[in-house]
Each structure stands twice: as structure tokens, then as C-alpha cells.
Amino acid sequence: MLAQAIEKIDALDQHRIQRALASNNTHFKHVFYLLPLLLHYNLPELPAYVENAPHGLAKFTFNPYQKRFFNTLISETERKEVTDYAFDGLYSMGSTGSIVQTTKSDLDLWLCYSQELNQEAYQLIEQKLAKLTQWAKGLGIEVNFYLMNPECFKDNHHNYGVSEEHSGSAQHFFLLDEFYRSAVRLAGKRLLWLHLPDNAYKKAIKSKKIDLNEWIDFGDFSSLSTSEFFGASLWQLYKGIESPYKSAIKILLLESYAQTYPETKLISKQFKQKLLDNKTEHYHFDPYLAMLEQVTDYLKDRKELSRLDRLRQCFYLKAKEGKVLYNWRERELQALIKHWGWNAQQIALLNDRPKWKMKQAIVQDKMLVEQLLQSYRNLINFARKFHIDPSIMTNDTDILMRKLYSVFEMLPGKVTLLNPHITPDLSEQNITFIEAQEGSAMKAGWYLINQSPKSTYDSSQRFVQYNKNLHKLVAWAYFNGVITVSTKLHVVSRHIDLQKLRQFITDLRLFFPVSAPKISENELLHPNEIRSLILAINLTNDPTQHFADIRRDFHSSDLFSFNAFEQNLVGSVSIIYRNMWNEIRTQHFEGEQAVLNALKLLSNKIYRDSAPPQSVNVFCYSKQFRSELRETIADLVHRCISVQTGSIYANTFNTVKVAGRTWQLVFSDKNVKIKPVAEQAVEKVKRLTTLSHLSKKGENRVVVYPSEINDFASEGFLQFFFEDGKNGCFHVYILDENNHIESYTSCNGTKEEKIREINRLYAEQYLENDQNSIFNYPQFYQLLEEGEEVKIVPFQSRQHREFMQQKK
Template sequence: MQSKIVELKHKAKLFNQLRLDRALSIMDDNGREVTAILPLLLHCNHPNLPVYLDAPVPQGICLFTPDEQQQDYLTSLNVALDDDKCATCSPIYSLYAMGSTGSIGQNWRSDLDIWVCHDPAMSDEDAQFLEQKCTLITAWAETLNVEVNFFLIAEDKFRKVNNAVMTKESCGSAQHFLLLDEFYRSALRIAGKPSLWHILPVEFDNHYDDYVDQLVADGVLDRNEWVDLGGFPCIPAEEYFGSALWQLYKGIDSPYKAVLKTLLMEAYSAEYPNNHLLSQIMKENFQLASSQHLELSHDTYYQILVKVTAYLENIGDTARLDLLRRCFYLKMFSGNCANEKHASPEWHRTSVADVIREWGWHPDRIAHLDNRDNWKIEQVQEAHPELLDAMMKGYRNLIGFARRNNISESINPADIGILSRKLYAAFESLPGKVTFINPQISPDLSEKQLSFVQVPDGRFNNSGWYLYNSSLEPMQIVGRKPLEHNGYLSKLVAWSYFNGLMTDKTQVEIFNQDSDMNSDVLNSFCKDLKNKFPIQAKPASNQALSRPCEIRDLSIFLNLEYDPTNHWGGRIIEFDTNTSDVFSFGDCKACLVGSIDLIYRNSWNEVRTLHFSGQERIVDALTTIMGKMHQDATEPDSIKVFCYSLHFRGLIRHSFERLVRDCISTRLQRDKDQIVKMLTISDDRFGIYFERRGVSIRKLETSLDLYNHISERKLEQMPLRIDKTTTAEGTPLAVESHSSEGLVQFFFENYKNGFNVYIVDEANRVETYQHLSGNKDELIKGVHRFYTNSQEESRNEGTFANFNLPQFYDIVHSENKELEVIPYVSSK
């Protein structure tokens, strides 16, 4: 057995070097430089190196000795290494690249995902220093246009309960053994100890730890020479739900890769409980290989293709099989496939040709995919829904798998909440929401010309606005299919801007048939929108996603489509200082606000649009804005009002902005029971009632209505107050303050022998369940199963999934003894 292990050890070293050579051959010069220098930066913390942390950061990689190129680099910087750092007892055991690196799925833009395997005895403080050093290396690599992501992995990580924290790149509790499966099937050693799992015979995987202990006891193995993350005979079925959410989340930015990964999870679930994991297949192929050359059977991305192809052929899903192949083809290249084919190394060109030959593709199909860098909106509108539908179908199939097997998820409630919010913000299609349709599908959707055409009521086509990527010349627009349609103009302009169709070089035209819009107003609006909102915004933080969404940047556009002052003509409008209220202007008491368009970006990074032009447009707009703000929300970072009136533009803008800011300030004012404000619009008067649970606006028919309504509200409110923290109904004020429309929220109030639960529905109605006992984690899992199963049943024939899952919170006492709400954290 010892000779067998020695043979596999040498074979693993050879295959690793062959894969590393392949990885380097695809990278550009900067990628190769980063890969070569990276081990030096973690092996040594020296001020002469490009990355240095002035702190006692753990340094030294086990068994690492610089090669000739690396040594020359150190010499040029006058850096001498401590020979002791290459021993087997260094704190950093190994550096491994995982994912597509060294496979047919790698392209020159592929990022580097590096596992830093370290001593499990490393203190939390040392691990934080090492994390900081890795962050600095990531920033340095970015200056060379190379993306490097680091993941600190303690050697005993997969032998313990998974309490990892989820970040943009780290899956947290969403995956555990599925993550280890991905590592084992794709691990490429950059420096340090080799992986023990890969060189132990496959037949011993089912009792891996016992076998390792026996080899160590027999003197065949020295543990200090290896990094051992442990074995796993199968993937716990509980992981599939969290993994499906995680892969969908990755699909927000990388849909082609996410389709591959989601389909793989679905194929795995179809084999359950008799899974044949890709890591096991790769290990078998490696150990049984008779030649010393890499073949497609040793390529991790090709094996994903083989596995998923077999699954889709077995269930007869030819549509997704075709999509799988296109996703795989596009994953092999970063964009301009034709150019990259000529520039790629011979092994990559040969492998790609072999794969395409198996598919029997027509040259026209290849040419279309090769032209992806030049795809425009028509091609993206065709590709985006197909990718989304495929991911959602895979997600629903995994939900069905969990339901059929009565499986609860292993992902913790906090991570479910964050992931579901990210998916809700990215994928949920809602009226007025701007859908981002180009997640790395094409690099440039800009258009030379965009035209907005209005169709009034009573015509053959639906009324509203239509967007075309052409001029209004009849030869260009007649017979052309519109890109988008909406009832109001601001949604189409926002959609074209945030999706990159409208740039500073785009010429916009308008054909208006039922509004006060003209070319000057349209161009002003487009300019204001571009100046106010950057297309890219900082990603929503996990903290923001664990709370109800709040308006962050609010822009209000007045009289964009309808301007009352535009119809005055030669009329004389009489007014004085007593009748200059823009909401009841002049002797005729005209409201000078004809239409209101809202565009805002919220704390979940969604862009929403709304339009108001009815009789009570101001009331409706104020009610909507206030409804987006719970009592304890923070004030928007920016509030900007624009006005496009022909007359009194500044007066209207300032008056409306003052009204909005006053209402927002009052809504967010702390420690108030009830505040009432009066608002006169034309001949009508309204009372705006600010209370903890929301804002209501009521039309007052007579002067007595205001006092009657206040009296009614007082009678309702007076007996409800028991103390400063609880209502008579037993609902803590912290719950009322945190309630947010459109969400289902669970609040846990803990006491010595149990807990109370307050459930707030989408309409802010509260149900209270008191004196409960038992396991809250199990209760939450049951709630999630109910929601996902009911969605599966109600949407069985649909093409989408609802990610508006319930949110869970704990009510705790702050340091000053006041009640506050924090995101629920599992006790496990």
C-alpha cells in the first residue's frame, strides 16, 4: 500500500504541474505575474514587497521554496527569506486555486479563487490579521486588472458545524460539503502541502478517517506532510436548498456559470441518495489514468458538462440541454470568442474543437455566439429570460426534491433572509421596478438613437409609451418591434438608462400625442436622470438586506408629462402673496402640479419608478413615499426635486420639496403619538395623520371633519397605551416601529421559559402568539418549508419563483434598557 501511495503522490504532483502550466498559458502577463508573486506575499511580510501589513500577521507556507523566477524577484527587491518558514509547522499549510482555473472553463478574464488552508489552532486575532493581508493582496491585484478572492480555510473546517459568515464571494452556511466537493474536484495547488484526499485510493472513501488513522499508525503517512480537509461519502440532502439559493445569487452577475452550477445541483439531487459526485469521478479518473497527459476526463468543467448532459438526456429536456451547451461554450471565452480562439493555447483550441464536434453544431450557430461582444438589446432580450427561466426551473425542481423527501434546509435563517432578499431585489419583476437585463451577457448595449412614441386611449394598440431603437423616420420605425412598453414615460427612460442603452451620445426623439412632453423637456429629463443616478451603485450590504428596505436616493420629477401652466395661453392669472400657494394658486385655486414621477434607489439596490397624474396625485404620491418608510427608518441620503413647468418652475419645485421633506421629517420623528398636518389642494382640504404604524391622508369635506377624525383617533389610541414599550394589544412598540409594508415579518420576544411571536403581514396587520416553547430554529425551518412549498404548488405551471420570504428578528434590550430589533441569529 505504501508503494501505491508513493506512486499516486508523484502522479498527483505531475498532474498538478500540468494543470498549473495550462492555467498560466491562458492568463495574460498580469495574471501570470500575480500568480507567481502571490505565494511570496503570504510566505513573507516584508515592507519591500508590493503588499505589506504593519502587524504581526501569520506568515510562512509549509514546504514552500521559491523557484528561480520567484527568487530573482525577491533578490531584485532586496528581500531575504527565513529558511525556517519552509518547514511543515508554518501557520499557512497550502494555497489552492479552485473553480475553473486550469480547466477548459478558464478564460483570460477568469478570476482566481484562492483557498488559504491554515493551522486550525490559529487564533481569531491572527486569522483577522491574515484576512487583512489577503484583502490588501486583492487590492494590489486589482491594480493589475486581476481579480483574486481569498478564502481562509482552517484544516478542520469540514469536521465542524458550519458557522461561516456569508459575504459577496463566500457562501456562508449556504453550502458546506457541496463546497468541499467543488474544492476536491477542481483544487490546483499553488504552494504548500499537497492534499491527502486525492492520493488515497477511492475504495476507502466510505471510511476515510479510519483509513487515514490506520496509515498513520502503520507509519505509512506523516500527517505533517499533508493538508487533510477530511472525507465525505455523500452530500447531506439538506444542503441542496441553500446551494440552489447561492447559485441563483451568483447568477445575478454570472448567469452562464450559474446555469451550469444550478443544473449540476439538480442532477445531484436526481441521484440522491446514491450520488456519484464529481469529486469522486475526478479522483477515479486521475487514479486510473494510464498516461501522463491530461485529457478531458481530467477536466473539472468538462465533467460538469458530461454529468448534466446525462441527466438532461435521461429526462428528455432537450431545451435546457441546448442551453447548457451554449452556456458551456460562452463560459470558455470571456467575450470575443473568435479572437480568443486564435489567441488561446493549442491545448485549449483542441479541447474546444473536440467538444463542438461532439455537439454537431452548424457554423452559423458558432458565429452567432462568437459575436457576443457585439450583441445588442435584441439579442440580450432573447438570452436573458431564457437564462432566468432555466435557473428558476432548476430552483423549483430542487424545492420539489426537498418537499418530496421531507428535507429541512441546513442553511441558517439569517443567510436565507439575506440570500432571498438579494434574489428578490435582482429577479422579482414588479410594476415600476427597473429590471436589469444585462448581467454580463454583452459588454455594450448603447444605442445611437432612441425614440419614445405615445399612443393615446382608444387606439388599436395599448395606450401608453413605446420605446424604439431607431429614429422617427418612417423608413426606420414602420414595422419595427418596440423594445418596451409602459403606461408612463419615466419608466421607459429609466429602463433604457440603467440598462446602458441611453448614453451621453444617444440621440433621443419623441412623438407625443396626449401629453405636454416635447424634445426639450425630454432631453432635460434624461440629463437630470444621468446626473442624479450613477448606473452602478455600491452593492447592498448584508446588514441592509437583513432589514426592511428603505429609500436611499429619491428623485421627484414634476410636470414631466402634464404641465398645467402650459395651457394658460394668453390668460391673465391673478394672484398675490395670499394666493401664491402652488397647490391652490391664484383666484381660481389651481393646482400647479399636474403630474408626479418618482424614481428612487432603495437600500436593497433596487431602482423603482412610480407615476401619479390622477385627481389626487399629490395625496397618492405622499402616501406612497411615506409608506416606504417604517418608523425607525433612516432619512434618505438624498432628496432631489426637478420641475419642467413652463411657468413658476422654481416656485413649484421649492414648494413641493419643502412639503416632502417636512412629511418625511415628521414621519421619522421619534417618540410621537400622533401628529396631524393640513394640506390644501385646489378647493379640497386634507388631513395628514402621522402615527407609529403609518401615515394616512383623509379628505376633509367640512371644517368639522378634522376635529372629528382627530377625536376618533384619540379615542382609538388612548386606551392602547400601557407603558412606553408595549401597546394594550401586547405588541411592543419596537415591532410597530420596525414594521414595513410588503413584507411578512416574525418578531421573537424572549423570556425565561419561552417566547412570544409577533407576526406582521404585508399590510402591517399584527398577530400575536404568546407563551410558546420549543426550538425557534425548527419553527423557522417549518415556516420556510410552508412558504416554499406553497409557492411551488401555486406556481407549478409558472416560470418564476417568489423570493419575498419572511424575515425573522429578535426583540432585545439595548444597553440603555430600551427595546430594539435585531436580525435573528440561529442558536446553532
């Protein structure tokens, strides 16, 4: 039985390898064939050499291509056989050899090892893999290595945190499911689980009749639990940022799996059974076609035909990425299209993806987001139905939720960024901005149209985007790549002329880059502070445009309370900023208090004792006093930032006279308020009286808490901080979504019980009320005392577990 299984799986591997090579270029073939060779040998004459790096692949044998390459570089006299193997096997997984593998597909490789590695050996292997990755990239091939230890994997110990390619601890068994159903052995030992029926596999492990050293064993699925559905769904949403169509398929697969829980019908298990039961040697299994078949059956059973149609679109577009080659893949796709009953117009629209512009891109982006979030909501409801275990709220899960919050959460003032992987170029030749006044037939505000005012009407291509505020509409077009340096601008407005609009967009382009640096894990664990900031003064409301014969003998402070009428020369303040989580946020203020409200907002967005923004720019578009207004407001902005970041004391901040009244910004630990100076004096007396009264009664309710918690304050999240007390009790500090703090001291019981109860209450609230905010699940942290230093780490994270282990 085992010999037959080996024969069948070896034949399937060869079939997949042939298909992988059949539709790729010579560079892909070169990389694909040579990677096993370059991991087996580590010689100065070969690419990616690293001195003393562990090397050697068990059971490695040359194929003709490898032998020719090796012989051209290494003479027989210099050749030495590798006898000490560092690695047990090299496997490709994912789309390799499947219908969706294209010229744009990455190579995902599991490099398996079983021997213990010290830190030096591990670092040398990482250097070697980094060099191999760079070598392949130089040939146009993206390679991702996963250094995998089967025993560590079975114990759920992961070497990697969450990154673009690594899911960390967010998923385990679903990753194994994907590996088993798609693994292609390039070199090394075979996979034990794949070659034996489940009962025989368990007996082989217990009896040890099989020499386990000759096999690679990542375990089975006996411990699959509901908790994994949550982490895996978060991971697929995150992958949806970079690979939207693939993730939309995979998260639907998770949803279909959930419907059969606890007897989850994993594709890998179905595949193995069919493979081992099949009487013939040739069983050509395609993991992506199997996913499509399973999810199709699931959606048909639920009669969700619109979701099924969107699934088919995602599958087709994923399979058509990259250079189109007419081979077996194209024939398979044509057969699918015929079965689906698509018409020529549908196919032409999808095939035209490289030329899509705003109209098609927005439709696709909306479809993808709806598809991903619908599956996520269904999976969350499923997990809560089965009383999701709060132990899954690991460091990795917290980080994933914050990344997803920054991308998917819809918030007032936030600029929606279209997925950049839908189409390569959204730039338009002509963009027209039209202002609609109050009382007109159109909704008051600003409209963007992707045509010039006098162009011929074309409903199939014409697109209109609306926003109440001009600066947010411009920001949407700029950061989505709709407006570029070559775009011709047009404007229809009574308040804004073309010169002012062009200058604003030029300022934005010169001082605010479209692309943002990648977010680090450390940045996601801290507040989403402002990184880059722009203020546009009097862009849409300019009080100076009606002035004539203005006196020039004035002080800068007079600009907010000008002439005998004490008129404020600032009519509007438009704010655009990018925070540390790469969200683009906007805000707009009009009227006499626009400056004060803008200063208050910025002060509340700059966290106490944080680093100042990396760039701050103030631009003024007034007809008159342009430089004076810009300099005065820039000075106020920098002083507010300096107070919050600790460069100057709050009491050194001068008062500001606006429209005849004197105002002052009042700074406290948690927020900033604007108060008239007269009101300030009255309130100070009230406060002193109240404090005195509380002191006498012993009812002072001021919350005392560790200052380190301030570093973790993040709007939009409910956060719990545990601090160990004496005699086994603990304290809990709670920061709500608005960063208001509460404290509960000397709590009894266990933290895990508290977390379970909190999650249960949150789940009930979610199901009964608002389901829009779906990424602000409660987050839990632990305060650790290390000498005189207090550190805050995610609850049950690796750092937390190691700290607890040291205390025992």
C-alpha cells in the same frame, strides 16, 4: 497504492499548471508563480510586506522563476531560511487550467492553516492577503484568498459571512466537491481524501497509520443532506448576478445531483475513482468538461432539449470571455461545436457578444433568468419533497434571499435592470419615444425604439420597449445604460415636446447616478428605505399649458385650488426612487389628487424614526408657475419626510386644500392615510366611542410589541420574532408582507417545532398556489435582552448561539 496516487495527482497538477500558463499573459505568470513565494517569505524587499505577519508554507521549494526573482532582490548574506510554517498549503481552485479559464478569470486560492491563531495574528494575515490582492490587481490579475482551517471546515464553522466571493454557511459540501475536483496544489501538503479510496480513507483516519500531520484533510461527504441544496442554490443564484453564465452551469449541476439523492453522484467522487483506477500516470481531467457532460446526460434523460441548448450557449459564452487565444481551448471548443451541430449563424451571433445591444441583451437576460430560476424552483421542490430542515434558515440564507429578492423579484413599478455582465455597452446612438393615444391601433402608452423616426427600417437590429408611463420607460433606458449623454433623442407626442424630454433626462442624469453603492449586510437586515428620490411634476399632464392672462397675486396654497373654478395646477406626479437594496422603483399619479396620493405613498415608504433619504429632488415641467409649484411641493415632501423621521410632530403638518376640498395626512405607527377634514372630525368621535366601549368589556385588541421590531419591517417578507418569556414559554410577533403585526403570547413547546410547522405550511401553500414570489421564504428572528438594550438577530445565527452559550 499511495505512492502511485501521489505520482498521478502530481502529474495532473503540473498538467493543469501548464495549461493555465499557456493561454495567459506574462503578468498572470508573474503573479501565479510568485504568490507562493510571497506567502513563504515576508521581507521588506518583497511585495506585500507586513511587519510581523505570520508566514511560511510547508514543503515550499523554489521553482526556477521564483529563484531568479528572489535572487535579484535578496542577497545570499541577507537570506534566512523559514523554519516555522504558518500555512500548510496553497491551492488554486475553480477554473484554473480548465477549458473555461480565460484572461478574465479570477484566481481563487485556498490558503490552508492548522495552528491556532490569536486575533492579532489573524488580522496581520488578513492585512498581508489584502496587500497581495492589491499587488496582483495592479498587474491586472484578480485574486481571491480564502483562509481555510480544515478542522473548522469539518465542524462547519466559517470565518466569512456572505459577500461577493464568500458563500458563508450557505453551502459546505458542494463547495468541498468543487474544491476536490478542481484543486491545483501550488505549494504545501497534499490532500488526504483525494489520494485514497473512500474505504481506505476512513480506515486511515481511524487507525492513524498515516501521519496526518503530513496531510491536509477537509473531510468527506458522509453528512451531505437536503438542506445544503437550498443554500447552495441560493448562492449560485447570487453568483449569477456577477457571473451569470458560470452560475447557470453550476446550478444545473446541483439540479442533476438532486436527482440521485441520497446516493448523490458527486463529480469529485467520480473523478477520484477514475483517477485512482486508471492504470496510466496521465489522467487529464477537466472539471468544467465533466460538469458539462454530467448536466448534458441529465437533461437528455429528461428530454429537456431547449434547456440543454441554453446550457451549451452558457458554456460557450463562459469559455469565450476575455481575449481569444488560439490554443488547446479553442480546439476543444471547436470540437464541441461540431458535436452540437451549430450552424455558422449561431456561432457568429454568440461570437459577436461584445457588440450586442438592447435586442440581443434582453434575449440573453431573459434566457439566463429563466435558466437560473427554473433550476432553483426544481431544487426547492426537491428539498420540500424531502421535508427541508428549517435549521438551514441561517443569517447567511436570509441575507442571500433578500439580495436575490432585490434583483430577481418582479414587482409593479420596479424597473428591470439587465445583467450588466452580458455585454459591455448597451448605449444607442438614437432613441425615439412615441406616445400612443387611447383609441389608436396601438396599445395606449409609450414606446421606445432604438432608431430615429426617419431611419431605414432594419428588423434585425430594431427593438421596441413599451411601458404605460413615460418616466418608467425613461428610467429603464437610463439605468440600463441605453441612454447616455451622447444619445440623440427624438419624440413623437401631442403632450411632450423634445425640450421637456431632454430636460427631464438631464435632470435625472445630474441628480441620480446610474451606479449605486454596494449593499452592506447590515442594510439587508433592515427595511429597504428610500435612498435617493426624484419627483417630476406635470411631466405628462400640465394643466397650466392652456392658461392665459393668469393673475400673479396668489398664495402658494392656491396652486392646488386655483381661480374661481378651484382648479388644481398639478396634473401629474411621476416618482422615481432607489431604495437601500438598490432597487429602482417608480410610481405615477394623475388627476386632481395626484399630489395627495404622491405624499401618501412617500410617507408610507419612509419608515418611522428612520434616517431621511440621502437625496430628494423635485422637478417641475409646467409651462407656467414652474418655480412656485416646485418649491411648494418640495416643502410638502420635506415636511412629510420630517414627520416620519421624527424631526417634527405629525400635528404640526398643515392641511392642504386641493380642488376646493381640505385634506389632511393622518400619521399612525404603521401607515399614513388621506382624509377630508370633515371626515376626520366624524372619525375621531367614532374612535373615542369605540375605545370607550372596548374598555368597558376588556376587549381592547391593540397589539403591544417591542418597538425594535419596527427597524426590521420589510415589505414583501413574512417575518417571525421570538421573545423569551418566563417559565420556559416564549412570545411570537408576526409581521406579514404588508407590515401588519400580530402577536401570540406565552407559547409552549419549542421554537424549532414552530419553525418546522410554519415552513411546512408555507411549502404546501407554495406548491398549491403562487410560485412567482420565490424569495420571500419566512424569516425568523430572536429578541435578545442585553441589560436595558434589546437586540434583534437572525434565529440560530452566530450572535444568537453565542448569546445562548453565555446564558448557560
